[in-house]
Amino acid sequence: MAMAALRREGSRFAPLLSPRPITAVRSSPLAPSHEDEGPIGVRYISTQVVRNRMKSVKNIQKITKAMKMVAASKLRAIQTKTENSRGLWQPFTALLGDLPSADVKKNVVISKGLHKLNSGPEKETKYVILGEKAKAQLIRDSKKDIELIMTELQKNPLNYTQVSVLADEILKNVEYDALRIVFNKFQSVVSFVPTVSTVLSPEIVEREAESGGKLGDLDSYEVEGGETKGEILQNLAEFQFSCVMFNALLENACSEQGARMSAMDSSSRNAGDMLDRLTLTYNRTRQASITTELIEIISGASALEG
Amino acid sequence: MFRQASRLLARTTASRRSRAFSSDVPATPAQDSNFIESWTKVIPNIDPPKTPSSFMAPRPATPSSIPTKLTVNFVLPYASELSGKEVDMVIVPATTGQMGVLPGHVPTIAELKPGILSVHEGNDVTKYFLSSGFALIHANSVADIIAVEAVPVDHLDPALVQKGLADFTQKLNSATTDLDKAEAQIGIDVHSAMNSAITG
Numbered sequence: 001m002a003m004a005a006l007r008r009e010g011s012r013f014a015p016l017l018s019p020r021p022i023t024a025v026r027s028s029p030l031a032p033s034h035e036d037e038g039p040i041g042v043r044y045i046s047t048q049v050v051r052n053r054m055k056s057v058k059n060i061q062k063i064t065k066a067m068k069m070v071a072a073s074k075l076r077a078i079q080t081k082t083e084n085s086r087g088l089w090q091p092f093t094a095l096l097g098d099l100p101s102a103d104v105k106k107n108v109v110i111s112k113g114l115h116k117l118n119s120g121p122e123k124e125t126k127y128v129i130l131g132e133k134a135k136a137q138l139i140r141d142s143k144k145d146i147e148l149i150m151t152e153l154q155k156n157p158l159n160y161t162q163v164s165v166l167a168d169e170i171l172k173n174v175e176y177d178a179l180r181i182v183f184n185k186f187q188s189v190v191s192f193v194p195t196v197s198t199v200l201s202p203e204i205v206e207r208e209a210e211s212g213g214k215l216g217d218l219d220s221y222e223v224e225g226g227e228t229k230g231e232i233l234q235n236l237a238e239f240q241f242s243c244v245m246f247n248a249l250l251e252n253a254c255s256e257q258g259a260r261m262s263a264m265d266s267s268s269r270n271a272g273d274m275l276d277r278l279t280l281t282y283n284r285t286r287q288a289s290i291t292t293e294l295i296e297i298i299s300g301a302s303a304l305e306g
Numbered sequence: 307m308f309r310q311a312s313r314l315l316a317r318t319t320a321s322r323r324s325r326a327f328s329s330d331v332p333a334t335p336a337q338d339s340n341f342i343e344s345w346t347k348v349i350p351n352i353d354p355p356k357t358p359s360s361f362m363a364p365r366p367a368t369p370s371s372i373p374t375k376l377t378v379n380f381v382l383p384y385a386s387e388l389s390g391k392e393v394d395m396v397i398v399p400a401t402t403g404q405m406g407v408l409p410g411h412v413p414t415i416a417e418l419k420p421g422i423l424s425v426h427e428g429n430d431v432t433k434y435f436l437s438s439g440f441a442l443i444h445a446n447s448v449a450d451i452i453a454v455e456a457v458p459v460d461h462l463d464p465a466l467v468q469k470g471l472a473d474f475t476q477k478l479n480s481a482t483t484d485l486d487k488a489e490a491q492i493g494i495d496v497h498s499a500m501n502s503a504i505t506g
Contacts (some may be wrong), residue, residue, distance in 0.1 A: 027353040041489070087386035091379060091450030093358050095442050160383035186358065194355040211458050219441075232417055239440060243452065244358075246383055257390065 042062060045289035050282040054275060061271035064245050068264035073296055075257035081158070082186060084249040089197070092240040095221075101275035128170055147174050158253065160246055167242035177204050179241060183248040184255035199241045202233040219272075223237070364486045372410030378425065380434075387434070387456065388425070395426040396449060397400045398441045399499075409449040411446045420499040422459065423451065433459040435503050437496065465505050471497040 126147045129135050135149050148170065156162065170179075179199040184192040223229045345355075366377075375392040397406045399421025418439045423430045439453035474493030479489040 081384060084385045085383055087317065087379065087381040087389055088383055088452065089358060090362050091442050091452055093362055094444065094448075094450065164454075183334065185361070195357065195361075196355045197358050221415050223415050232415060235417060236415065236440060239452070243383065 029156045040258055045285055045292065047285050047289070050278060050285060054163060054278045054282060057271050057275050057278060058188065061135070061268050064264045064271060065267040068261055068268060069255045071261040075254060075261060078250060078253050078257065079186070082247070082254050085247045085250055088243045089240075092236075092243065126174065126176075128174065158246075158249055160242075163241045163246040165248060167238070167245050171238060171241065177201050181244060181248045183252045186251045186254035186258060192258065195251075197244050199237060199244060202230060202237050204235070205233060206230075316405070352424050365444070365448060366446050372448045374409060375447075376407060376409045376411075377448045378451065379448070380423070380425075380453070380456075382453055382456055391425075391427075393425050393427045397422075397424045397426075398451060399423065399436065400441065405441075407441075407443055407449055411443050411447070411449075413445045414441070414443045416443070418451075418453065420496045422499075422503045423453075423456070429492045433503075435462060435500060459503050462500055462504055467497055467504060471501060 116138045120253045121268060126137060128148045128150070129138060130150050132151050135151065137147065150166065150169075178201065181199070183195060183197070185195040186192055375394065376396065378388050378391050378393050378396055379386070380388040380391075395408050396408060397404050398416065399405075399418055400416040401419045402416075404421070405416060411453060418441055419434060421435070423434045423436050425434075433457075434456045436451075436453040437455040439451065442450040442452075444450070447501055471494065474490050474497060478487060478490035481490050
């Protein structure tokens with residue numbers, strides 16, 4: 001660690017370490033335009049370049065700080081919503097269990113990108129994509145597998161009505177055996193966990209219920225209302241889908257804002273570091289130019305005196 | 307009945323055991339091992355994604371005797387109204403009518419129509435008006451009520467309810483397509499339920 005510090009210090013002083021005498025300042029490894037030659041051979045060193053860089057880095061730092069504030073405020077707003085909506089999918093998982101390994105023919109994967117799920121040979125997988133980023137990523141290799149693309153979801157703050165309309169669209173257009181929703185679950189500002197939520201279609205639920213296993217006791221539940229059990233299960237599946245989708249979108253938005261906040265934070269910190277280094281360089285250049293001028297004046301004066 | 311109870315007990319203890327491990331290693335619940343295996347076969351470098359069951363507190367097992375209290379979880383999309391509250395009885399507005407749920411109720415899945423949910427705890431009764439949703443009653447005397455919208459009954463404004471009812475009746479009369487008629491009918495149902503909630 002000491003070596004690293006020394007190396008860092010060395011890199012700071014490197015431009016002026018070797019050029020100790022005045023003549024060597026002329027060949028300083030600082031940007032060549034630091035040195036300008038006047039018409040009679042008078043040398044003066046300009047700090048213009050360093051000053052320009054400092055100004056631009058300072059502006060960048062301001063911008064990234066502002067973006068971090070914006071992301072932080074958006075995160076705060078959406079985080080309370082997300083925590084409140086966390087209770088929403090729990091009853092469904094308690095009832096229907098969680099079957100990521102259900103063996104189905106048609107998988108429909110809904111995601112905002114950054115995940116690719118592969119499956120076996122007889123299973124076909126279709127993608128429903130939410131958001132522009134996912135579209136860019138998945139359109140390249142899985143173009144034929146994409147069913148629906150939905151963009152511009154973040155224009156208005158998320159609420160349940162919007163999500164239920166979205167869920168309605170998806171359910172109308174896509175036939176599925178299992179819907180897998182892939183999203184980033186928000187755990188803290190710096191940690192997000194990729195999660196897969198599965199919603200099974202009513203037929204598959206029936207099948208799994210009959211074969212025993214996790215859903216084996218679904219038959220023991222009496223069904224009230226409606227004409228047939230199948231109808232109720234259908235409604236239940238659709239409701240489950242919209243609830244899980246709502247939670248997933250909120251969690252994803254939270255994770256996105258959190259990631260943005262930490263990215264902006266590290267970027268402003270980097271800009272700050274860079275600014276410190278540039279300030280040191282600027283001061284050294286300024287002092288060197290003053291020293292040069294002084295020495296020239298004094299040597300000129302002493303030459304005149306005799 | 308005892309066969310069912312023991313089957314449920316086996317299921318919940320199995321899942322509880324696996325959930326205890328799921329905090330140490332992300333990949334362990336016994337039921338999801340197929341998923342983990344197939345994932346690692348295809349993509350060995352990345353950790354498998356989590357599934358919702360690893361984020362849920364385990365549900366209590368089915369007791370062998372009927373418990374004295376019913377545990378109610380009442381959730382809405384934007385809030386959990388009641389979570390894990392122990393009450394004596396709840397009355398839910400199922401599509402087949404008001405259904406009372408006591409501890410030890412048969413496991414049921416009930417679809418709800420707009421109406422009043424009342425929660426009875428000792429001598430206090432709290433009433434909420436629900437728009438619609440589902441009620442899931444499990445064998446371990448846990449009731450999950452999921453509704454899209456719910457308001458306490460004293461937040462309903464009678465004047466607005468009457469006006470809404472009049473509006474929707476008029477819309478029904480002037481509706482042409484089936485969709486409009488269905489929407490107007492839904493509006494009338496909800497408003498008349500609200501009306502009876504306020505008066506009754």
